[in-house]
Amino acid sequence: MRLSRYFLPVLKEDPKEAQIVSHRLMLRAGMIKQQAAGIYSWLPLGYKVLRRIERIVHEEQQRAGHIPLLMPTLQPADLWRESGRYDAYGEEMLRITDRHKRDMLFGPTNEEMITDIFRSHVNSYKDLPLTLYHIQWKFRDEIRPRFGVMRGREFLMKDGYNFDLTKDDALHAYNRHLVSYLRSYERMGLQAIPMRADGGPIGGDYTHEFLVLADTGESEVFYDSEITDLKFGDRDIDYDDHTQCQAVLEEFTSRYARTDETHDAALFDQIPEARRRVARGIEVGQIFYFGTKYSEAMGATVVTPDGSRVPVHMGSHGIGVSRLLGAIIEASHDDKGIVWPEGVTPFHVGIVNLKQGDASTDSACEALYKELRASGFDPLYDDRDERAGAKFATMDLIGLPWRITVGPRGLANNKVELTSRKTGVSEELAPQEAVERLKAIYAPVFASDNG
Template sequence: MRLSRAFQPMLKETPAEAQIVSHRLMLRAGLVRQTASGIYAWLPAGLRVLNNIARIVREEQDRIGAQEVLMPTLQSAELWKRSGRYDAYGPEMLRIRDRHERDLLYGPTNEEMITDLFGGAVKSYRELPQTLYHVQWKFRDEIRPRFGVMRGREFLMKDAYSFDSSYEGAVASYRRQMLAYLRSFQRMGVRAVPMVADTGPIGGDLSHEFLILAPTGESGVFYDASLEEQDWLAQSVDLDDEASLEAFFGRVTGSYAATDEMHDATKWETVPAERRREGRGIEVGHIFYFGTKYTESMGISVSGADGAPFFPQMGSYGVGISRLVGAIIEASHDDAGIIWPEQVAPWRAAILNLKPGDQATDAICETLYASAPDALVYDDRADRAGVKFNDADLMGHPLQLIVGPRGAAAGRVEVKRRATGERSEMSLDEALALIASGT
C-alpha cells in the first residue's frame, strides 16, 4: 500500500474520550473510528490486524480438527426459551421483534443455535465427536462501554463448541482446545497465562480463562514463572491419544496461576519464591466444559451403541478477536506508539522515502516495494522526514526500511527494528533478502 493513496486518517492529538493506551493509539494510528457508543468501524490497517489474528486462530482450530461454520448474528428467541436462558440472560441481550411479531435477539453467544444445528443433523454416537467453530460478530449491551475495543458492545469472537459421547471424550476435546489457545497466543507474539476460572452464567464445572500479561490489565494475577517458559508450539502432543493430552494438560495446570478472585494464599506459598510472579492481566479467551446443560435442556439426544438415546457432552471455547487487538497493544507499546508482533502487524515493514523525487531514492524504494507489495506499506508522501519517522513508530511496523539520497547513492538501506530500536545498514540485495525471509 502506498501511504499517499491509503485511507489512513492518523491523529496528532489524543481524543479526550480515550482513557487507556490501546484506545488512544488505535484512534491516533487510524485503526478504528467510533460510530456509536461501544461500536467501532474498522479501517483498513485495523482490519488487516483483525484478519491476521483471526487467521492464526482459524489455523490452530483447524489443526486440532475443529470445523468452521458460519452462524447468523440474529437468533430466534425460541431457541433461548428452550434452554431457559432467554429471561435469565439479562439486559445485556439485545432483543428485537420483526414485522411479523417474532421475537429475535442479536446473539451474545451461540450455545443454543449450535446445539439446535447439531441436533438436526447428528443422530448416532458413530458421528461423534464433533467440534464446530465460527468467527462472527457478537453484541452485548454493556451498561458502560469503555476502553475502546476492550469493552465494546459489538465485538468479533471465535466461538467453538464440542460434542462428545462421554465425559472422557469431552475432557479430551477441552484439552485440545487448551493446546490450540496456547499455540495461538504464542504465534501472536504475546504471553497468555491460562487460569482456573469461575464458570459464570454459561455454567459447568471445568473452566479456564486466558489472560495476556500487561501492566494496564483489569485483573490482578499470580502465577508460576514456569508457565512463561513453555514453548507451546514445540510441544509434542498426540491429539488422538488421551494419555498424551492428559500429560500436556497436567504440565499446564500443575503450575499455579490465579486471578485475584481465585487466588489461594496457601497454595501460593508452595510455589518456589524465585518462580513467583505477580502482575496484571487482560482476559482474551475463556473455555468451558458444561456436560449436558444444553443438549438436555433443549432435548437433543443421539442413539448409543445399545440403541438407547443419550445426551451428548458439550464444551464451548471463546476468544475475543477484536479484544485481542487492544490487548496486544496494551502489552506491546512505548511512548512513541504501537510495537506490533510480526505475525499480527498490518504490514511487515514500512518503506520510508526521505526524498521523493530523487531518482536514486525513488528507484530503491520502488524496487523494495515491488518485492512484496502486500506485506509492505510505502511512505511516498511529500512530508518531512520527521513526520514519516513519527508516523512509522506510531503505526508500529516491525521493520522500517529507510532510504535517503545519501544512502541511495551508495546503494544502501537503513533498517530499524521497531521492538528494539536497533538500526543497521545493508545493501539493497540484503534488504530484499530480509523482506523475503520473513524475519
C-alpha cells in the first residue's frame, strides 16, 4: 500500500479522553474512532490488525479440530428463559422488544443458542465429540465503559462450545482448548498466563483465565515467576492425544497463578519468596467446563451405546479478539508509539523515501516495493511529499516492526538502511540483501500462517 493513497488519520497530540496507553495510541495512530461510549468504528489500520488477530484465532481453532459457524447477534429471550439466565444475567444484557412485541436480546454470549442448535440436529453419541465456534460481535452494556477497546460495550469475540458424552471427554476438550490458546497467544507475540478463576455468570467448576501482564490491567494477579519462563514454542501437538494435551496443561498450570478472585494466600506463601510476584493483568480469554448445566435445562441429550438417553457434557471457551489488540499495545510500546510483533503487524515493513521526486530514490523505492510484494510481504510505502522527520514519526507511531530507509547518499553506495522498530538498531545493506534479511525474519511467521 502507498501511504499517499491510504486512509491514515494520525493525530499529533494525545487525545484528552484517553486514560491508558493502548487507547491513546490507537486514537493517535488513526486505528479507531469513538461513535458512542464504548462503541468504536475500526478504521483501516486498526481493522487490518483486527483481521490478522482473527485469522490466527481461526487457524489455531481449526488446527485443534474445532468447526466454525456463525450465529446471529440478536437472540430470542425464550432461549435464555429456558436456561434460567434471562433474569439472572443482570443489566449488562441489552434487552429489546421487536415490532411483534417479542422479547429479544443483543447476545453477550451464546451458550443457549448453541445448545438449541445442537439439540435440533444431534441425537446420537456417534456424533460426538463436537466443538463448534464462531467469531462474532457481542454487546455488554458496561455501566462505565472506558479504556478504549479494553472495556468497551461492543466487542469482537471468539466463543466456542464443546459437546461430549462424558466428563472425561469434556475435560479433554478443556485441555485441548488451553493448548490451542497458548499457541494462539504466542503467535501474536504475547505471553498469556493461564490462571485459576471464578466461573461468574457462565458457571462451571473448571475455569482458567488467560491474562497478559500489564500495569493497566483490571485484575490483581498473584503468580510464581517461574511461569513466565515457559514457552509453547513450535512443539508439534496431536490434539487427539489426551495424554499429550494433559501434559501441556500440567506444565502451564502446576505453578501458582491466580486472579484476586481465587487467590489463596496460604498457598502463595509456600512459594519461595524470591519467586512470588504480585502484578496487574489484562484478561484476554477464558475457558470453562460446566458439565450438564445447560444440556439438562434445555434438553440437549444423546442416545448412548446401551440405548439410554443422557445430557451431554459441555464447556465454553472465549477469546477477546478486539480486546487482544489493546492488550498487545499495552504489552508492546515505547514513548514513540506502538511496537507491533511480526505476527499481527498491519504491514510487514515500511519503506521511507527520503527524497520524494528524486529519480534514483523513487526508482529504488518502487523496485523494493514491487520485490517485497512479489515475495509475499505486505509493505507500506511512504511516498508522501513530506519531510523525513514527519515520515519517521509516522512509522514510529504506527509501529511497523521493520523499516527500510532509502536516500540518495546510501544509494550512491548501493545501500539502504534496515531498522528494527523494537531495538532501534539499523544496518546498511544492499536493497536485495534487505529483502533477503526480511524473508529470513518472517519465515517462521509465514510458516505458521500456512499451517
